[in-house]
Amino acid sequence: MTRRYERAAMIAATLLFTTTFALKVTAHDNVTPQPVDTSKLPDIGEEWRTVNPYRGNPDAIKIGESAYGGNCARCHGLEAISGGIAPDLRYLEVGEAGDEWFIGRYRHGASRDGKVFMPPFGDIIGQKAGWAIRSWLDTKHQES
Numbered sequence: 706m707t708r709r710y711e712r713a714a715m716i717a718a719t720l721l722f723t724t725t726f727a728l729k730v731t732a733h734d735n736v737t738p739q740p741v742d743t744s745k746l747p748d749i750g751e752e753w754r755t756v757n758p759y760r761g762n763p764d765a766i767k768i769g770e771s772a773y774g775g776n777c778a779r780c781h782g783l784e785a786i787s788g789g790i791a792p793d794l795r796y797l798e799v800g801e802a803g804d805e806w807f808i809g810r811y812r813h814g815a816s817r818d819g820k821v822f823m824p825p826f827g828d829i830i831g832q833k834a835g836w837a838i839r840s841w842l843d844t845k846h847q848e849s
């Protein structure tokens with residue numbers, strides 16, 4: 706009886722260890738945000754906008770390029786050219802309709818059935834970085 710109990714406890718402990726470890730690895734892989742210095746960009750307040758306040762701003766485009774490289778490229782591809790893991794962001798709609806869709810995804814990420822396809826970035830690197838990335842993506846836009 707005691708032996709059986711010990712074995713069960715050991716199996717449980719092993720399982721717990723393995724799942725904790727696996728979860729840690731996944732979380733680490735998904736959320737390794739690269740900090741983005743947006744202090745050069747005009748402040749836009751706390752409230753989330755639906756229209757890009759930095760469109761065409763050269764500083765935003767530069768900051769956005771490196772913010773994209775550090776946070777998005779591993780899924781969406783270098784230079785915004787997708788290798789197929791995640792949608793190709795060159796084809797996002799330009800202008801205000803595309804802005805709203807973009808910032809929603811950026812802010813909240815994408816999950817279905819409890820699976821995280823894309824982690825949320827809104828609280829992690831913030832609104833200013835999001836619009837900077839959007840400004841850079843505009844320069845890579847392609848008509849589909």
Ligand code: HEC
Nearest residue numbers: 735776777780790791792807810811815822823824826838
């Ligand atoms: C862990 C991988 C991953 C990372 C990192 C990631 N994404 Fe995504 N993203 C995805 C996937 C997968 C989808 C498709 C989600 C779906 O099918 O609903 C997606 C969808 C999107 C969409 C919607 C695309 C469309 O065509 O509708 C936008 C916009 C987007 N991501 C922007 C970003 C930005 C900006 C970053 C970096 C700040 C980023 N993503 C980082 C995986 C990722």
